[in-house]
Amino acid sequence: MAASSCMLRSSFLFPNPNLHQQSNGVVSFSPIKATYDAISQSPQLQKHRRPADENIRQEARRDISSHNLSARYVPFNADSNSSEWYSLDEIIYRSQSGGLLDVQHDMDALKKFDGQYWRSLFDSRVGKTTWPYGSGVWSKKEWVLPEIDSDDIVSAFEGNSNLFWAERFGKQFLGMNDLWVKHCGISHTGSFKDLGMTVLVSQVNRLRKMHKPVVGVGCASTGDTSAALSAYCASAGIPSIVFLPANKISMAQLVQPIANGAFVLSIDTDFDGCMQLIREVTAELPIYLANSLNSLRLEGQKTAAIEILQQFEWEVPEWVIVPGGNLGNIYAFYKGFQMCKELGLVDRIPRLVCAQAANANPLYLHYKSGWKDFKPIRANTTFASAIQIGDPVSIDRAVFALKNSNGIVEEATEEELMDAMAQADSTGMFICPHTGVALTALCKLRKTGVIGPTDRTVVVSTAHGLKFTDSKVDYHSKEIKNMECRFANPPVQVKADFGSVMDVLKKYLLSKNSRF
Numbered sequence: 001m002a003a004s005s006c007m008l009r010s011s012f013l014f015p016n017p018n019l020h021q022q023s024n025g026v027v028s029f030s031p032i033k034a035t036y037d038a039i040s041q042s043p044q045l046q047k048h049r050r051p052a053d054e055n056i057r058q059e060a061r062r063d064i065s066s067h068n069l070s071a072r073y074v075p076f077n078a079d080s081n082s083s084e085w086y087s088l089d090e091i092i093y094r095s096q097s098g099g100l101l102d103v104q105h106d107m108d109a110l111k112k113f114d115g116q117y118w119r120s121l122f123d124s125r126v127g128k129t130t131w132p133y134g135s136g137v138w139s140k141k142e143w144v145l146p147e148i149d150s151d152d153i154v155s156a157f158e159g160n161s162n163l164f165w166a167e168r169f170g171k172q173f174l175g176m177n178d179l180w181v182k183h184c185g186i187s188h189t190g191s192f193k194d195l196g197m198t199v200l201v202s203q204v205n206r207l208r209k210m211h212k213p214v215v216g217v218g219c220a221s222t223g224d225t226s227a228a229l230s231a232y233c234a235s236a237g238i239p240s241i242v243f244l245p246a247n248k249i250s251m252a253q254l255v256q257p258i259a260n261g262a263f264v265l266s267i268d269t270d271f272d273g274c275m276q277l278i279r280e281v282t283a284e285l286p287i288y289l290a291n292s293l294n295s296l297r298l299e300g301q302k303t304a305a306i307e308i309l310q311q312f313e314w315e316v317p318e319w320v321i322v323p324g325g326n327l328g329n330i331y332a333f334y335k336g337f338q339m340c341k342e343l344g345l346v347d348r349i350p351r352l353v354c355a356q357a358a359n360a361n362p363l364y365l366h367y368k369s370g371w372k373d374f375k376p377i378r379a380n381t382t383f384a385s386a387i388q389i390g391d392p393v394s395i396d397r398a399v400f401a402l403k404n405s406n407g408i409v410e411e412a413t414e415e416e417l418m419d420a421m422a423q424a425d426s427t428g429m430f431i432c433p434h435t436g437v438a439l440t441a442l443c444k445l446r447k448t449g450v451i452g453p454t455d456r457t458v459v460v461s462t463a464h465g466l467k468f469t470d471s472k473v474d475y476h477s478k479e480i481k482n483m484e485c486r487f488a489n490p491p492v493q494v495k496a497d498f499g500s501v502m503d504v505l506k507k508y509l510l511s512k513n514s515r516f
């Protein structure tokens with residue numbers, strides 16, 4: 001069997017330190033590693049159709065791979081001489097000093113493989129059904145949770161989301177030809193939270209098998225984290241508990257944890273109040289905290305950044321625009337891009353833009369003050385309800401990401417974000433109001449010339465528009481106080497007779513084509 005075909009099949013399953021890159025870029029085996037060759041050529045690893053009575057999880061159990069990759073918690077942005085670290089199998093969310101934690105990978109071990117190796121490995125797994133690599137998150141398992149047993153993974157084959165070329169929106173509204181929307185919301189539970197939740201719930205599954213004291217998993221939520229948590233927990237048979245601010249999330253979001261069997265508390269406060277409560281409760285009860293304060297989540301979310309590079313065949317876009325609320329995701333994107341740079345998959349990272357609703361803009365105010373001392377605010381009601389957050393837990397992570405990516409923070413008023421959403425929808429998308437916030441940031445940066453007409457730009461769409469139909473209905477019915485709703489497209493009421501229907505149709509067609 002040719003070494004190269006053998007390599008492809010084997011590296012699909014796991015990285016092997018005995019692989020070497022030749023000067024022509026081809027990765028091959030070291031001939032002296034006879035044991036490894038024997039394993040990789042064994043019939044068990046050959047990718048035949050599995051026996052009829054075996055499922056993909058059982059098939060993955062026959063993967064006898066081993067490697068020396070590892071990861072652990074360290075204090076976020078710690079001093080280089082800090083010796084504080086924790087195993088990922090510990091239940092811990094904060095450092096000794098009360099600061100955030102970060103998952104630190106053994107970069108020296110990862111660097112034993114070059115960028116070409118990682119690119120080929122990740123590319124080889126896209127679109128497959130092999131457990132767990134069919135997931136866009138777990139196709140990067142070595143960079144996410146290298147030590148977890150594939151059998152412990154709880155996955156809905158999330159990720160691998162559409163990178164949509166926004167041809168008409170870019171051309172018509174912005175004069176841009178290389179604008180892309182990363183549809184992270186076209187996902188199992190309809191938001192990017194699935195990317196992080198598969199990682200967190202998988203680790204909980206492992207902890208429970210290790211008899212660690214985890215009776216359930218809990219979160220505070222503006223609607224998307226709770227949906228993802230309850231779905232992944234339901235899939236694994238783990239109890240989930242969600243704290244929701246009463247009357248502040250959409251009906252579609254509320255029904256998701258209810259349907260998935262979560263224990264749902266509707267609390268008469270805002271998200272920041274719910275967050276405070278869940279932090280207190282998880283310090284007292286054996287409930288594992290699932291918000292992005294828990295850095296495990298960000299390990300999954302960072303794969304969206306890697307995926308963008310992969311979809312551009314490892315060419316780096318100029319700009320990536322992300323709507324921000326609790327501010328974990330902007331850091332996750334930074335981390336994904338930065339790891340790709342450090343491990344030689346690309347040679348630079350994009351500039352990041354974090355977009356906030358003007359009604360919930362603590363990061364924007366902080367940025368505008370020249371990063372002087374941060375002040376939490378009381379967030380006002382916004383149509384971008386999932387980012388109605390005044391005291392983001394990941395503020396330090398966001399500032400770090402923006403400073404290290406030559407980043408920018410922008411804001412969007414209610415009218416701006418709703419208009420942007422309606423305009424995008426009119427070009428064939430069906431986006432959420434948070435993506436409207438990100439598109440508004442793009443429009444502003446285009447107008448001032450900061451983003452150029454040919455700059456390759458990616459707007460991250462964070463949730464499915466179908467979760468936010470109420471706000472779309474209000475807009476298109478022109479039922480929003482103090483809002484012009486310039487792009488509203490209300491239905492036309494017409495009598496049920498041929499003449500009336502013909503009249504309105506002729507009028508419509510004339511407005512579209514003067515030659516009619």
Ligand SMILES: Cc1ncc(COP(=O)(O)O)c(C=O)c1O
Pocket residue numbers: 191222224225292323324325326327328329330386387432434462463
């Ligand atoms: C739809 C949607 N978009 C954007 C965000 C912001 O993400 P982050 O909290 O990581 O900043 C959230 C949640 O906060 C969300 O649910």
Ligand SMILES: N[C@@H](CCOP(=O)(O)O)C(=O)O
Pocket residue numbers: 219220221222223224225226290291292293325326328386387
């Ligand atoms: N939008 C989020 C808010 C909580 O964010 P998290 O990433 O810290 O869980 C939600 O949907 O709840």
